[in-house]
Amino acid sequence: MxxxxxxxxxxxxxxxxxxxxxxxxTHEKVILFSEYLQEHPFPGMIESVPGFTTVTVYYDPITLFDPLDDILPYDRAVAILEQMSQQISNTHSTEYRLVEIPVCYGGSFGPDLEVVAKQNGLSVEEVISIHSTTEYLVYMIGFAPGFPYLGGMDERLATPRRSSPRLSIPMGSVGIGGLQTGIYSIESPGGWQIIGRTPLSLFQAGESSPSLLCAGDKVRFRPISEREYDNGEKVY
Amino acid sequence: MSIEVITPGLCTTVQDTGRFGFQQVGVSVSGVMDKQAVQMANMLVGNQQTDAVLEVTMRGPSLLFHKDMLIAICGGDFKVTINDRSVLPNRAVWIRSGSILKFGLAKEGCRAYLAVAGGWDVPLVMGSRSTNLRGSFGGFAGRMLAAGDKLVQSSPGSFSQFLANQLEKKAGAAPFYQANWFIPSSTLVKNGEAVVRVIQGEQFADFSEESRQSFFEQTFQVSTQSDRMGYRLTGPALELTQSMELISAAVTVGTIQVPPNGQPIILMADRQTIGGYPKIGYVPTIDLPIVAQLRPGEKIHFQEISLRDAQKALIERDSLMKAIKLGIEVTVGWR
Known part of the structure; x- marks a missing residue:
């Protein structure tokens, strides 16, 4: 182990x-450990948060304290987690969910598409083609509710962030920031180059699974027309 | 309808102890900033710790009551009045329908809490009644209160009703009656300078010796860019011995992170779930209420505490809170 x-x-x-x-x-280890914790929460565990190379486990020190043995709650939590780590099978999970995300590239939905093309000496069509034929990995969700940190973008699309960030980027905007691509899950300020927008909601407060994506999912973008965007369902 | 907002104040929100279980999909915990004050306020009206309260910031609201209610106000001192007569904090208060409760400006502290018997009745969103301001959900319509908003009270438990009946009898014809017993409050800073304890952070050793020294020896000032998300501090610039690119990972409430400009930020209730700046330390849970009550311009002196002592202190406070709860029940004759 x-x-x-x-x-x-x-x-x-x-x-x-x-x-x-x-x-x-490392990502597969993170996902395996996260899934194990989801299925086997220990008494006093509050929640766990997967990261790129870490899983963070929050606990209640009061629940983990027993006056009879006086063991520090942190030491008890570590002992439990250490024991759990022995239980996790070493086999790599090969099953994953592939989520297709329709994107209307360019136009008013993607005001920076040409910036990305020019920066990399590509045509707009080539940018769309490269961006939408790659399979991306959701490393983790953070920054904002439902915002995926995606890995796997083709380096030919790498583009520096805008020198001055926009005050408001509409929900669903697909952007490129350096070597990363991502989707703004809620309206937010941001400095990424915006190349398109999806009609899908990445986050819906109140649902039992409020986020369209989870760490460990794979994502592929599918180019759609403006008409298809307008007809696109806002729900998933 | 239970109460109506006449003027909303600067930033008045419905909050409970926080929204847990959704940080893995990027949802901030939110919740009250000063948990100790809220625990007391809820105890005073016979509530559960998790019942929703109103959090009031710097300049408080005016509220018209359309129902007789049992309330308590804890936290910062906002010179609260009912029908222009002053009301003391940290005690149970029975208030008659038709009265106007007015919070003034914060005289001491930064945030006050209004608990009502039964808690405020807003929908549970993902297990919590806390307002997520950035995501515009939870609490009252996902936002700060505005003039004209109407808030409803959940039905009070039997102990709350017992308390309310007791105070109502003593009120006679008066618009309100406050209990003659109270819980002393201890987290407010009196002279504008707070001592806040800190557990060493993951990258503490990566800061220069000089920076580590000045972190504990000098004072930091709470800047005006401080809110429910985090407190930006100004003071001696904290420098790493060599620059480092960290891989983003989970950050918790109380994390003191240091961006490249060297000015530390204490992450608070509405923090993002993930962060990537070096962490010089963590404010322990026991001292977060002190930070929550600091306002721009006030000063912080950091003092080191071990993880062991921080957890021990938390456990001791929990016993103390349980003793206070029992004390209240005995005092009013419930036990």
Whole structure:
């Protein structure tokens, strides 16, 4: 079994480090450990948050304290997690969910599409083609509700962020920032180059699974016309 | 209808202890900033700890009551009045329908809490009644209160009703009656300078020796760019011995992160779930109420505490809170 590294995150969290670099192998460990925690929450565990190379587990120190043995709640949490790490099978999960995301590229939905093309010496059509034929991996969700950190963008599309960020980027906007691509899940300020927009809602407050995407999913973009965008369902 | 907002104040929101279980899909925890004040306010009206309260910031609202209610106000001192007569914080208050409760400007502290017996009745969104301001959901319509909003009270439990009946009898014909017993409040900073304890962060050792020293020896000032998301501090610039690119990972409430400009930020209730700046330290849960009550211009002096002592202090406070709860029940003759 791999050795996991534990460290405190404040007085109510344990950060479990599963690797040193962002790669597929570490990501799979993160997903396996997260799934195990979801299925086997321990008493006093509040929630867990997968990252690129970490899983952070939040716990309630009061629940994890037993006056009879006086063990520090952090030490008890680490002992539980260490034991859990032995239970997790070493087999890599090969099953994943592929989510197709329709995107209307360019025009008013993607005001920076030409910037990305010019920056990389490509035509607009080539940018769309490269962006929509790649399969992306959802490393984690963060920054905003439902916002996916996607890995796997073709380096030919890499474009620096805008020198001055926009104050408001509409929900569903698909952007490129450096070597990353992503989707603005809620209206938000931001500095990424915006190349298109999806009619799908990436986040719906109130649902039992409010986020369209989860860490571990794969994503593929499908180009659609403006007409298709207008007809596109806002729900998923 | 239970109450109506006449003037909303600067930033008045419905909050509970927070929204948990959805950080993995990027949803901030939110919830009240000063948990200790809220725990007390809820205790005073016989509520559960998780019942929703109103959080009032710097300049408070005026509220018209359309129903007799049992309330309590804890946290910062906002010179609260009912029908222009002053009301003391940290005690149970029975208020008659038709009365106007007015919060003034914060005289001490930054945030006050209005608890009502039964809690405020807004829909549970993903397990919580807290307002997520950035995502515009939860709480009252996902936003701060505005003039004309009408808030409803959930039905109070039997202990709350017992308390309310007791105070109502003593009120006679008066518009309100406040209990003659109270809980002392201790987290407000009196001289504008707070001592806040800090557990060493993951990258503490990566800061220069000089920076580590000045972090604990000098004072930092709360800047005007401080809100429910985080407190930006100004003070001696904190420098790493060498620049580092960190891989983004989960961040928790109380995390003190240091962006490249060297000026630390304390992450608070509405923080993002993921962060990538070096973490010089963490404010322990026990001291977060102190930070929550600081306002722009006030000063912080950091003092080191071990993880062990921070968790022990939290456990001790929990026992104290349980003793206070029992004390209230005995005082009013419920037990």
């Amino acid at each position: 791999p050795r996991y590294e534990f460290s405190p995150l404040g007085d109510s969290g344990v950060m479990v480090k599963l690797g040193e670099v962002i790669d597929q192998q």
